[in-house]
Structures are given as structure tokens and as C-alpha cells.
Amino acid sequence: MLRTTLVILIIAGAAGRILAQTSPPHPQPNILWVTIEDTSPEFIGCYGNPNAHTPNIDKLAEKGVRFTNAFSTGTVCSPSRSTIITGVRTYKTGTGNHRSQYPLPSFIKGFPYYLRQAGYYTTNNAKTDYNIADPKPFIAEAWDESSGKAGWWNRKPGQPFFAVFNFMDSHQSRTMTWSYDQYKTQVWDKLPPSDRIGEQDFDMPPFFRNSPEMRRQFARVYNSLSLTDRKIGALLERLKQDHLTDSTIIFFYSDHGEGVPRGKTNGIDLGYRVAFAIWVPPMYKDLSPWGSGVVSDELVDFEDLAPTLISLAGGKIPAYLKGRIFMGPQRTPPPDYLVLSSDRSDNGIDMIRSITDGRYMYSRNYMPFMPEARYIRYMEIGDIKQQMRKDLAENKLDALQRSLFEDRPAAFLFDTRQDKWETRNLAGLPAYRSLAEKMQQKLDTALTDARDVMFLPEYEIGLISQKTSPYTFRLDKKAYPFETIYAAASLSGKRGKDITAQQIRLLKSPNKIVRYWAALGLRSQDSLDLLAYRPELTRALHDSYPPVAVTVAAIDYGLFGDNAARDSLIRFIGNDNMDLALMAVNYLLYIKNTAPFVRAVEAAKANKAVNYNVKAACNDFLGRLGRIPNDFSHER
Incomplete structure (x- = not known):
């Protein structure tokens, strides 16, 4: 009887300890x-x-x-x-x-x-x-x-x-x-x-x-x-x-x-x-x-x-x-660090991957031809953005303020403890080379482990989403050879003759996404470095993958004023696929001679089938040329 009582007490005590460990000490x-x-x-x-x-x-x-x-x-x-x-x-x-x-x-x-x-x-x-x-x-x-x-x-x-x-x-x-x-x-x-x-x-x-x-x-x-x-x-x-x-x-x-x-x-x-x-x-x-x-x-x-x-x-x-x-x-x-990301906002396409330890913020710009103050219609109709553009036109901005409207570097590195407004980019300075390389390596590892699906163009993600989720697709190593794609994307934004030559070679890759990143990277290269590759760029104008073709068309037209490139861009402006149309109009926002495209942009804007982003990009294009007022009156 005593033994039974002791067993019961032991079991009860153990149960009490388990309950104390698992039950919250207070209500939810x-x-x-x-x-x-x-x-x-x-x-x-x-x-x-x-x-x-x-x-x-x-x-x-x-x-x-x-x-x-x-x-x-x-x-x-x-x-x-x-x-x-x-x-x-x-x-x-x-x-x-x-x-x-x-x-x-x-x-x-x-x-x-x-x-x-x-x-x-x-x-x-x-x-x-x-x-x-x-x-x-x-x-x-x-x-x-x-x-x-x-x-x-x-x-x-x-x-x-x-x-x-x-x-x-x-x-x-x-x-x-x-x-x-x-x-x-x-x-x-x-x-x-x-x-x-x-x-x-x-x-x-x-x-x-x-x-x-x-x-x-x-x-x-x-x-x-x-x-x-x-x-x-x-x-x-x-x-x-x-x-x-x-x-x-x-x-x-x-x-x-x-x-x-x-x-x-x-x-x-x-x-x-x-x-x-x-x-x-x-x-x-x-x-x-x-x-x-x-x-x-x-x-x-x-x-x-x-x-x-x-x-x-x-x-x-x-x-x-x-x-x-x-x-x-x-x-x-x-x-020890966080990985962050920034992609398209409304009609303003972009892609940035960042890493921070709380003090230093390192950001990799994959579309540096898009400035920080890029065209986003919801911002362009604001008085403050219009005042900034007016001051820019009247040469009233200092170097830092002008930089918001200029091409970005491939990477930013800011010491936010010493420079809270991020006015001094440390990425290219010898004293910070080791830190920038270390942060880039950590970023590479994190994105590779995650198999970042946003390295697909939005056009491709849209097609994939008709069959499966992007989350699921990215895990298929055969369908999405991320390491190969990321190697090509990692060149984008970097400038120089050697990088240009690599990207020209990648335009012949059997992988369409690699070709896309080759074309996108070439969009940021110096025009003098690209002039020697006119035959290769002309051939790529007819690439079977539309995101490559539209990107190369923007390059060819900007460099050579090529009629075939002009006609290709006009077709893409009116494309039924909204992602392709948006790419075309966005590229034109950063090209000097836009006169041949006005009629096509006006027609796209008038098309009731286009989505908000394409219409907003068209309004930015026409607003930049002074053909519509920059206010709410032409937004729908």
C-alpha cells in the first residue's frame, strides 16, 4: 500500500513538473x-x-x-x-x-x-x-x-x-x-x-x-x-x-x-x-x-x-x-545581418538586394540605369517631385541633389551611424573594399540559399503563375538553374570593357533568362564600349525571348537610332502582355529622342485594356514631354 502511494505521488509530482513546464504562467x-x-x-x-x-x-x-x-x-x-x-x-x-x-x-x-x-x-x-x-x-x-x-x-x-x-x-x-x-x-x-x-x-x-x-x-x-x-x-x-x-x-x-x-x-x-x-x-x-x-x-x-x-x-x-x-x-x-529587397513599385521597374548589420547598409543595384528619383507616376504628380525636376532643369541643385536623377553605381555602401542621410557612398573606396566584399559574399550566399525567384523577369513570373506558384517553381533546380542565372545577373550594373565582352557572349546562351540578364546588363554599359558590338546587338534584336528583344531594342535605338529597333519598340508598346509593354515604355523614359514613339504611347494610354502600370508609365512619358499636365486629371 505504501509502495503504491509513493508511486502515485511520484507520478503526480512528475506530472506537475511537466504541467509547470508547458502551461503558461499567465493567461494568453x-x-x-x-x-x-x-x-x-x-x-x-x-x-x-x-x-x-x-x-x-x-x-x-x-x-x-x-x-x-x-x-x-x-x-x-x-x-x-x-x-x-x-x-x-x-x-x-x-x-x-x-x-x-x-x-x-x-x-x-x-x-x-x-x-x-x-x-x-x-x-x-x-x-x-x-x-x-x-x-x-x-x-x-x-x-x-x-x-x-x-x-x-x-x-x-x-x-x-x-x-x-x-x-x-x-x-x-x-x-x-x-x-x-x-x-x-x-x-x-x-x-x-x-x-x-x-x-x-x-x-x-x-x-x-x-x-x-x-x-x-x-x-x-x-x-x-x-x-x-x-x-x-x-x-x-x-x-x-x-x-x-x-x-x-x-x-x-x-x-x-x-x-x-x-x-x-x-x-x-x-x-x-x-x-x-x-x-x-x-x-x-x-x-x-x-x-x-x-x-x-x-x-x-x-x-x-x-x-x-x-x-x-x-x-x-x-x-x-x-x-x-x-x-x-x-x-x-x-x-548578425539581415537581407532585404526592393523591386518594382507601380510603373517604376527596379531591382535591389541589400544587406545590413544595423550600421552599414550595402545595396546591390541590378538596374542602375534607373535613378533613385526614377519615374513613378504616383510620385511624379506630387508637387515636391515637380519642384525637384524644375530645380534640376534650372541648374539649382548641388551634386548630391542632382545625383538622385543620375545613373546609380552598381553598389551602395553607407555607414548609417556616421552618415544617417546616406550622402557618401563608400563602396568604391579602398578602405572599405574588404567590408564591401564581405557583405557581397554574405548576400550571395543568402540569395543562393533562398533561390531568389525575383531574378526572373516579371513577364516570366506571370507565365509561371498560370501553372504554379513562384514559391514552388523556384525550388525546381532543373527548371530554375539559379546559380547559372545569378552568375549572369551579378554582372549587371558592373561597367567596363571586360564586363561588356562577357555580357555580349552571354547573349548567345541557350538559357533565355541568362540572355535577359546579359541584355539588361548591357543597358548600363558605356556607349563607346558597345559600339564595337553592333552586329551582335542587331542579331539579338530578333531574340525569341521577348524580354531580351525589347531590352536590346532600347539599347540599339539609343545607340544607333536603328529603324528596326524603333519599330520593335513601337510594337512592344502596344503589346497585349502588360509586362512587356511596361518594359518598353520604361526604357523610353530614359532615352533622349522619343519623338517617334509619341503616337504609340498615346494609343496605348487610350487603350481600355491596359492596366494601371502601363497607363501610369504612358502618363509619365507624356508628362515628361509636356503633352499632359502632371496632376490627377490624366491618371485614369
Whole structure:
């Protein structure tokens, strides 16, 4: 009898220890996400800007944890949100191009789905913009409620919640794209005088001309953030009034960099680095490895959000999520570096891959003939961009300010600790050669391991997506020989006679994607180096792969004024495939003699079958020539 009693006690004790190890010491936390649009930390008070008026954000960060090295995985909203909602990087899912809407494998869920499985009530108020095909069932599976009225208030009594609130008031529309009158009505007039920032009440970033006209426009950034902060304060007050503050972990972050020229859409620190803070109530202090009222410099990016939230909720983390858990009992150590990416935004094609250790930002530009201030219609209709182009035409810009409109180098390397506005490129300096090479090697390894599917032209991704997901396709080593393609792509942007000769040889590759990268790389070469290869370029004009043919046509026409190249470009402008048409019009935006193409561009713009991106590119082309006004009147 005694032996039986001892056995029972031992079993009970062991069971108790197991239960203590697996059961949470407290109820599941409520989680509130406060997300804002298009904001870099440089323009928020708690990050050291004395001119900003952001008291609610500042207080949240002061009492919580403020991150100095938090990064978006992209530089425009829909790719960034694709990674946030799926937990998978866009160069794996193929969702790097803004609003491209390609399919995902069925096993990839919106991560709130796993919170729902763990008993959470999940709400989204209200932006989705996830950049995927067939979003409705995806959204329905992820959220109990997704609308402008969604919030924690409709959950069952005692049910834990995950609630997202997205504030649009700091969006690029407010900071630059809307007319000044609309900004005044929707932002300035809604601020009390005490919250307004005047046109002389801030320091101008040096890459913008410090003129009254530019200051008038740039003040919009500060005032839009001031209005955003007021609305955040109202949300936090509601949480308090509902007696939920003490049981809710609050995340605050912006979706990517500042919505002004050279910020948003650009693969540099100002495009990637985000404001990010977490406030943890005393009830859950054991979940925070940092404590409270502190600043953390550990590296965090949007790939980490999904696994961290699922872990905090006590859910099961699926194997396809590769981000790290940065808080809670399953926390893993921070990495030494992050890999980030920037691709097409609206009608402005581009491709950049970046790597950062928090201090140094190294970015590889694969289309350096596209300047930082490249044509993107949603920016071109903004007063600030038009003022910049006017100042450029009137020779009022200094060398740094002019560089935004010039070809980029193959690589950027910026020391963001010493040069927060990224004014001095260190990539070509002997003293930084070893660092640049080390970061490039790490970038090569990361992209090769991931088998970055965005090294396919968008035309190809579109064709693939009719049969399978880009995520799945990239794993097929026979269909997608990534190492071979990446070797050719790695030449793109590099300049010189030897590189030119290699790319000319690659124009004969049996692999169509290699030929595409050869052509794209040649687009950046010096015209004098290309003149000797006119026969090879003329032959490539008739390449069977359309992305090669259209790219070579732009080269041939720009170099030789070739009639066959001209006619080819005209045909591509009117092509039924929107990706090919967009390539053609984009190339023409950076060619001097555009007169032969005006009629074709006007016809494409008038074609009701063309999508927004092609129409926007046509409007940029015609606006550049002064044939339409640069405002909203010709946008649809």
C-alpha cells in the first residue's frame, strides 16, 4: 500500500513538473498592433528629432522597448505587407513587385490563422493589400473580422484578441502626392495650432534643396505624423477605457521608409529602416527579454513578426516560417545581418538586394540605369517631385541633389551611424573594399540559399503563375538553374570593357533568362564600349525571348537610332502582355529622342485594356514631354 502511494505521488509530482513546464504562467496576452504608413524613424521624436510632434508614440517607446535596428523587408507597402502577413520573404513567394498578385502554395496561410487556432479573436482595421492572388479566402481564413469597424470589442467575453489598426495619415498621399489644398484640408486643418509644425521649424535633409518651395512641401511630413500621433493617442485611450491596457502587449511600427523622394521605393536605409517599439504590461514582463524603458539595437525585420506572434499566442509554428522568435520563452538569438529587397513599385521597374548589420547598409543595384528619383507616376504628380525636376532643369541643385536623377553605381555602401542621410557612398573606396566584399559574399550566399525567384523577369513570373506558384517553381533546380542565372545577373550594373565582352557572349546562351540578364546588363554599359558590338546587338534584336528583344531594342535605338529597333519598340508598346509593354515604355523614359514613339504611347494610354502600370508609365512619358499636365486629371 505504501509502495503504491509513493508511486502515485511520484507520478503526480512528475506530472506537475511537466504541467509547470508547458502551461503558461499567465493567461494568453492580448496583442494590439499599431501600424502607420510610410515613415522613417528620423522623423519621430523618440528617435532624436527635436522638431517632431509625436508625444503618444514617444511615450509608448519611452515606457517600452524602442528598436533602433528594425527593418521592413521591402520599400513599398504591398510587398512589405506580403512578408508581414505570410511570414515569408517576397523573393521566395515572388511577391516583390508592387501589386503583382501571384498565387501562394495552399499551405502558406496568413499568420493570424494560427492565432485563431490558438483561440484568439483576430481583427484587422482595415488595410490588407497583401499582394497575392485571390485574396478574399486568404483574408477570411486569417481574420475573424477585417473592416473599417473591426476591433477587439466584438470578441467573446474573456477571449484573447489580436487587433491590428492601420493609420493612413502619414501615407505618401498626405506627405507629397495629394495637392497642397487637399493636404491642407485633410491634415493641416485637422491639427490644433499647438500640434502644427511650421515651414521653418525643422532641418532639411541635405539631398533636398533647402528652398522655401521645398520646405513648404517637406513640412507635410511632420504635420502628417503629428495627426497620426493624435489618432494613435485616441486608440490607446480607448484601450484604457475598456480596461485592457494592463493585459495587452502593444506593437508599434511603420510599414517601410518615408514617403518622399529617395525614401519609399528605394533600396537604401531610408527605404528599409522603420520605427518600431513594443510595450509590455507588468503582467507579461517575463515575455520581454529587454525589460522596459530601454533601447535595443538588435536586428529585427518583418519576417520575424509571424513566428513571434504565433509563439506568444501559444500556437504551433509551421515549418515554412524561417524568421526568428525575438521575444517570449522560445526566443532565439538575433542574427548578425539581415537581407532585404526592393523591386518594382507601380510603373517604376527596379531591382535591389541589400544587406545590413544595423550600421552599414550595402545595396546591390541590378538596374542602375534607373535613378533613385526614377519615374513613378504616383510620385511624379506630387508637387515636391515637380519642384525637384524644375530645380534640376534650372541648374539649382548641388551634386548630391542632382545625383538622385543620375545613373546609380552598381553598389551602395553607407555607414548609417556616421552618415544617417546616406550622402557618401563608400563602396568604391579602398578602405572599405574588404567590408564591401564581405557583405557581397554574405548576400550571395543568402540569395543562393533562398533561390531568389525575383531574378526572373516579371513577364516570366506571370507565365509561371498560370501553372504554379513562384514559391514552388523556384525550388525546381532543373527548371530554375539559379546559380547559372545569378552568375549572369551579378554582372549587371558592373561597367567596363571586360564586363561588356562577357555580357555580349552571354547573349548567345541557350538559357533565355541568362540572355535577359546579359541584355539588361548591357543597358548600363558605356556607349563607346558597345559600339564595337553592333552586329551582335542587331542579331539579338530578333531574340525569341521577348524580354531580351525589347531590352536590346532600347539599347540599339539609343545607340544607333536603328529603324528596326524603333519599330520593335513601337510594337512592344502596344503589346497585349502588360509586362512587356511596361518594359518598353520604361526604357523610353530614359532615352533622349522619343519623338517617334509619341503616337504609340498615346494609343496605348487610350487603350481600355491596359492596366494601371502601363497607363501610369504612358502618363509619365507624356508628362515628361509636356503633352499632359502632371496632376490627377490624366491618371485614369
